[in-house]
Amino acid sequence: MSNEAKLWTAPAVIVVGFCIVMLLGIAQPSLHTTMFTIGLYALIALPLGLIYGQGGTISMAQGSFAALGAYTSAILCTRFGFSPTLSVIPAVVMPACVAFLIARPILRLPELSLALVTLSLGTVVAVGLQRGGDFTGSFVGLSGAPPLPLVGNHPVWVATTLWAVVLIVVIMYSHFVHSARGRSLNAIRVDRLLAESMGVNVPFDLSIMFAIAAGIAGLAGWFYVHTLGYIAPDSLGAHTSANILFMVVLGGRRAVLGPVLGATFFTFANDFLPGAETHGLFFGTILVLILLLSPDGILSPQAMRVLRRLFSRRDRVSRARLPGTAEVTEASR
C-alpha cells in the first residue's frame, strides 16, 4: 500500500459508511439517532484505541472523563450563563487536566492494577457528582443544558456535526500512527526500556496521551449533554467505560477503525437485542469467541488471515463445483 493510501483509507471508510447510513436514514429516520449514538461511542473509544492499542496503557476511565466534560459544560451553561460555544473549551480542558495530573503515578502500574485504578476513578467521580448537592444536581443530575450551537436539535445535523469531529479524529489518528511519535508510542507498548533507549520520555509522553484521550472523551460528553439536554450521574461513567473497553477490544485495538467498528457493533446489537438481561450474556459470549479466534479483535492482521483462509476455501470449493474448472483448481494446488 502506498503511503498516501495508508493515511487516507480509514478516513475514506468513515465518510462512505456515514453517507450510506444517513441515506438509509431517509427511509428509516431512527437511524439518524442511532448514528449519533455510534458517533458518541466512537469518539470516546477512538482515543482509548490510541492509548491502549498503540501505547499499551489500558484505561477504564473514558466514560468518567466524558461525564466530567458533560458536567463541566452543563454547570457552566445552566449556572453561569455560558453558551455551549464557549463551554466546549473547559469541557475538553477540565478532563484533560485531571487526567494529566493523575497520570504520572498511575501509569507506572501493570495492566490489571491500572484497569482497577482507572475504574475506581469512575466511582470517585460518580460519588462526587451524587454528593455534589445543588451544584451537580446530586442523584437527579442536571437538566436544561442548551442545545448545540448552529445545529440545534435536528438529528441529521447533530449526527453530521458529531461525525465530522469523528472524521477529524480519525484523520489525525491515522497520521499519528505513521509518524515518529506513533512509533515512539508503539515502542512504549512493546518495551519501555526500548522506548527510553530511543529517546522517548516515557512518563511524560504517556501522561500527554492519557490527557488527550480524556479531553476527547470530554468533547463527547459535551455533545451528549447538549444534544440530550440533561445529564445524570449514571448517564455516562463506569458502565460506559466498561462498554467502551469492550468496543475497542472487540473491534480491534491496534487498528485505527477498530473502536469505530466496535461502537457500531455494540450500538446495533444493543438496539436489536430484546431484554436488557440478555445483553451481558450476549456481549460476554461474543467477546470470548472473538478473543479466542483473534486476540487483537476483529480488525487485526490475524483475523484478516482467518477470514482470507475461510473465503479462499469456499472459493476453491465453489470453483471446483463448476464443470471445467476442477482441473485448474487441482493443478494450482
Next chain:
Amino acid sequence: MTLSATGVSIRFGGLVALNNVAVSVSPGEILGLVGPNGAGKTTLFNCLTGVSKPQAGKVQLEGRDISRLSLADRVRLGIGRTFQTPRLDLGSSVADAVMLGFNPRLRQSIVSACLPFSKARRTEDDLSSRARQLIAEFQLTADPDSSAGELSLGHLRLLEVARALASEPRYLLLDEPAAGIDDVDRDLLADAIRNAAARGLGVLLVEHNVGFVAELSHRMVALVSGEVVAEGKPAYVVADPQVVAAYLGVHHVAA
C-alpha cells in the same frame, strides 16, 4: 573529549557486579571489552547509558557529568547502544523498526505528527528512504515492509546496529553484536564498525569471540568479576595470564 566511566561500582544485593571500574573511549576509537560470562560487561553498558545508576563513581561525556541523566537524555546527547537480547517490536515492519532509530534526533511535536501536509509528513518520506538505505547497506531483507519477526537472530542484531546508527550517535555501544551471526553478516558488521570509527564515532564493543574483537579493536579492556584486569593493545590483553585463565576457566566449565 571522551565518554568515560570513573570509579564506577554497583552491587545487586550481595553481588558486586562492578568494583571501581574506569574505562574511556575517544572519538574514532574502537575499544574492545572482553570478559567471561557474568563479568559485568552489560552492567557497565547499563551504567554508561543510564539504564542502571551506579552506587559510586561517575559517567562523563566530553567533560560533562552525565551520571544523573536518564537513558532517554543520554541517547539524545549521542550515546547509542544495542542490546544483548535484541529489543524491538517483532510485529512491526523492518522499515518501521529501523525508523524508530531516528527518533532521538527528531523533535517532532504531537500536533505536527497528527496533521496532514505538516512538517512531520515531509520528514516521513525522507526518514523512510534513509531507513531503506540502511536496510540495504546491512542487507537485512529484500523487502523492508516485511515483518521484523521473520528476520534471523543475526539479522535482528544487525538491525539494532542499523537502528543505533540512525540516531547519529557520537558513541556507539555494541553488546555482543556478533553472537550467533554467520560469516557474511560478521564481515558486514566489521565493515560497519570500522566505517563508524572512521567517521569519528567512538565504539565500545563487547564480544565473546576474542579473535573478532582483537582484530577490530584499537585497544582492549578485560573485565573479570567486575574488575578491570588488563587494558592495552589487543595483542597484550589477549596474552594476559589472567584473561587467559578466565577464558580457559570458562571453557573448562563448558567442557
